[in-house]
Amino acid sequence: MIRSELVDKIAEANPHLYQRDVERIVSTVFNEIIEALANGDRVELRGFGAFSVKKRDARIGRNPRTGESVQVEEKHVPFFKTGKLLRDRLNDS
Template sequence: MIRSELVHIITLRNPHLYRQDVEKIVSTILDDIAEALANGDRVELRGFGAFSVRYRPSRSGRNPSNRTAVFVEDKWLPFFRAGKEIQKRLNPEEKT
Protein backbone atom coordinates (compact mmCIF):
# COMPACT_ATOMS: atom_id res chain seq x y z
CA MET A 1 0.00 0.00 0.00
CA ILE A 2 1.25 3.45 -0.85
CA ARG A 3 0.36 6.74 0.81
CA SER A 4 -2.28 7.71 -1.77
CA GLU A 5 -4.02 4.34 -1.33
CA LEU A 6 -4.07 4.84 2.44
CA VAL A 7 -5.57 8.31 1.99
CA HIS A 8 -8.18 6.89 -0.39
CA ILE A 9 -9.19 4.11 2.03
CA ILE A 10 -9.49 6.50 4.97
CA THR A 11 -11.54 8.91 2.85
CA LEU A 12 -13.93 6.11 1.84
CA ARG A 13 -14.36 4.98 5.45
CA ASN A 14 -14.93 8.55 6.64
CA PRO A 15 -17.13 10.31 4.05
CA HIS A 16 -17.60 13.28 6.41
CA LEU A 17 -13.89 14.17 5.96
CA TYR A 18 -12.51 15.98 2.94
CA ARG A 19 -9.73 14.26 1.01
CA GLN A 20 -7.43 17.25 1.53
CA ASP A 21 -7.91 16.99 5.30
CA VAL A 22 -7.16 13.26 5.27
CA GLU A 23 -3.99 13.92 3.22
CA LYS A 24 -2.88 16.51 5.81
CA ILE A 25 -3.60 14.12 8.70
CA VAL A 26 -1.68 11.22 7.13
CA SER A 27 1.24 13.48 6.18
CA THR A 28 1.37 14.99 9.66
CA ILE A 29 1.40 11.59 11.36
CA LEU A 30 4.12 10.22 9.09
CA ASP A 31 6.19 13.41 9.37
CA ASP A 32 5.95 13.31 13.18
CA ILE A 33 7.06 9.66 13.24
CA ALA A 34 10.01 10.48 10.96
CA GLU A 35 10.93 13.51 13.09
CA ALA A 36 10.85 11.44 16.29
CA LEU A 37 13.11 8.82 14.70
CA ALA A 38 15.49 11.54 13.49
CA ASN A 39 15.72 12.73 17.11
CA GLY A 40 16.58 9.20 18.23
CA ASP A 41 13.21 8.57 19.88
CA ARG A 42 11.17 5.38 19.77
CA VAL A 43 7.58 5.51 18.46
CA GLU A 44 5.18 2.88 19.74
CA LEU A 45 1.68 2.44 18.33
CA ARG A 46 -0.08 -0.02 20.64
CA GLY A 47 -1.57 -2.93 18.75
CA PHE A 48 0.43 -2.07 15.63
CA GLY A 49 4.13 -1.97 16.39
CA ALA A 50 7.14 0.09 17.33
CA PHE A 51 9.51 2.17 15.23
CA SER A 52 13.08 2.75 16.40
CA VAL A 53 16.54 3.42 15.02
CA ARG A 54 19.53 1.08 15.16
CA TYR A 55 23.19 1.88 14.78
CA ARG A 56 25.26 -0.07 12.25
CA PRO A 57 29.02 0.36 12.76
CA SER A 58 31.40 0.76 9.85
CA ARG A 59 32.72 -2.41 8.29
CA SER A 60 34.47 -3.77 5.26
CA GLY A 61 32.33 -5.35 2.57
CA ARG A 62 32.55 -6.70 -0.93
CA ASN A 63 31.25 -5.38 -4.24
CA PRO A 64 29.12 -8.30 -5.49
CA SER A 65 29.78 -7.58 -9.16
CA ASN A 66 33.59 -7.68 -9.07
CA ARG A 67 34.35 -8.98 -5.54
CA THR A 68 36.59 -6.02 -4.66
CA ALA A 69 36.76 -4.88 -1.03
CA VAL A 70 34.80 -1.74 -0.19
CA PHE A 71 34.42 0.29 3.02
CA VAL A 72 30.86 0.65 4.33
CA GLU A 73 30.46 3.70 6.59
CA ASP A 74 28.63 3.61 9.89
CA LYS A 75 24.97 4.62 9.77
CA TRP A 76 21.68 4.75 11.60
CA LEU A 77 18.82 2.70 10.12
CA PRO A 78 15.08 2.71 10.86
CA PHE A 79 13.71 -0.49 12.37
CA PHE A 80 10.12 -1.69 12.78
CA ARG A 81 8.96 -4.39 15.15
CA ALA A 82 5.40 -5.59 14.61
CA GLY A 83 3.06 -5.74 17.59
CA LYS A 84 1.40 -8.90 18.87
CA GLU A 85 -1.94 -8.15 17.19
CA ILE A 86 -0.34 -7.84 13.73
CA GLN A 87 1.67 -11.00 14.30
CA LYS A 88 -1.53 -12.85 15.21
CA ARG A 89 -3.23 -11.61 12.04
CA LEU A 90 -0.32 -12.79 9.92
CA ASN A 91 0.02 -16.13 11.72
CA PRO A 92 -3.41 -17.23 12.94
CA GLU A 93 -3.33 -20.20 15.25
CA GLU A 94 -4.69 -23.33 13.66
CA LYS A 95 -7.37 -25.00 15.74
CA THR A 96 -7.93 -28.72 15.23
Protein backbone atom coordinates in the same frame (compact mmCIF):
# COMPACT_ATOMS: atom_id res chain seq x y z
CA MET B 1 -0.97 -0.48 -0.12
CA ILE B 2 0.46 2.87 -1.07
CA ARG B 3 -0.11 6.24 0.59
CA SER B 4 -2.85 7.36 -1.83
CA GLU B 5 -4.77 4.11 -1.25
CA LEU B 6 -4.54 4.67 2.51
CA VAL B 7 -5.86 8.21 2.08
CA ASP B 8 -8.74 6.91 -0.08
CA LYS B 9 -9.70 4.24 2.49
CA ILE B 10 -9.70 6.73 5.35
CA ALA B 11 -11.73 9.23 3.29
CA GLU B 12 -14.29 6.52 2.42
CA ALA B 13 -14.61 5.51 6.08
CA ASN B 14 -15.02 9.15 7.14
CA PRO B 15 -17.29 10.90 4.61
CA HIS B 16 -17.51 13.96 6.89
CA LEU B 17 -13.81 14.70 6.18
CA TYR B 18 -12.55 16.34 3.01
CA GLN B 19 -9.99 14.45 0.93
CA ARG B 20 -7.43 17.25 1.37
CA ASP B 21 -7.84 17.08 5.16
CA VAL B 22 -7.29 13.31 5.17
CA GLU B 23 -4.16 13.78 3.03
CA ARG B 24 -2.88 16.37 5.51
CA ILE B 25 -3.59 14.06 8.46
CA VAL B 26 -1.77 11.11 6.87
CA SER B 27 1.18 13.31 5.91
CA THR B 28 1.35 14.76 9.41
CA VAL B 29 1.38 11.29 11.01
CA PHE B 30 4.15 10.08 8.70
CA ASN B 31 6.16 13.28 9.16
CA GLU B 32 5.92 13.01 12.95
CA ILE B 33 7.15 9.40 12.83
CA ILE B 34 10.03 10.43 10.56
CA GLU B 35 10.92 13.38 12.79
CA ALA B 36 10.87 11.23 15.94
CA LEU B 37 13.15 8.63 14.32
CA ALA B 38 15.48 11.36 13.07
CA ASN B 39 15.77 12.56 16.68
CA GLY B 40 16.64 9.02 17.80
CA ASP B 41 13.29 8.43 19.51
CA ARG B 42 11.22 5.25 19.40
CA VAL B 43 7.66 5.33 18.00
CA GLU B 44 5.23 2.73 19.31
CA LEU B 45 1.78 2.16 17.83
CA ARG B 46 0.08 -0.24 20.24
CA GLY B 47 -1.16 -3.41 18.55
CA PHE B 48 0.68 -2.55 15.34
CA GLY B 49 4.36 -2.31 16.19
CA ALA B 50 7.28 -0.13 17.09
CA PHE B 51 9.68 1.86 14.93
CA SER B 52 13.21 2.50 16.15
CA VAL B 53 16.64 3.33 14.80
CA LYS B 54 19.53 0.90 14.93
CA LYS B 55 23.18 1.79 14.47
CA ARG B 56 25.28 -0.28 12.10
CA ASP B 57 28.99 -0.05 12.75
CA ALA B 58 31.55 0.67 10.07
CA ARG B 59 32.85 -2.47 8.37
CA ILE B 60 34.73 -3.81 5.41
CA GLY B 61 32.31 -4.80 2.66
CA ARG B 62 32.82 -6.38 -0.73
CA ASN B 63 31.83 -5.09 -4.15
CA PRO B 64 29.85 -8.03 -5.59
CA ARG B 65 30.76 -7.13 -9.16
CA THR B 66 34.53 -6.84 -8.77
CA GLY B 67 35.15 -8.68 -5.50
CA GLU B 68 37.14 -5.66 -4.30
CA SER B 69 37.05 -4.77 -0.57
CA VAL B 70 35.23 -1.54 0.20
CA GLN B 71 35.03 0.48 3.41
CA VAL B 72 31.37 0.82 4.49
CA GLU B 73 30.81 3.71 6.87
CA GLU B 74 28.77 3.65 10.06
CA LYS B 75 25.08 4.32 9.47
CA HIS B 76 21.73 4.41 11.17
CA VAL B 77 18.87 2.34 9.75
CA PRO B 78 15.14 2.25 10.58
CA PHE B 79 13.90 -0.91 12.29
CA PHE B 80 10.32 -2.14 12.72
CA LYS B 81 9.21 -4.72 15.25
CA THR B 82 5.65 -6.01 14.88
CA GLY B 83 3.23 -5.82 17.77
CA LYS B 84 1.52 -8.88 19.23
CA LEU B 85 -1.89 -8.07 17.70
CA LEU B 86 -0.43 -7.74 14.20
CA ARG B 87 1.65 -10.90 14.59
CA ASP B 88 -1.39 -12.84 15.78
CA ARG B 89 -3.54 -11.59 12.87
CA LEU B 90 -0.85 -12.57 10.35
CA ASN B 91 -0.41 -16.06 11.82
CA ASP B 92 -4.14 -16.79 12.30
CA SER B 93 -4.73 -17.83 8.69
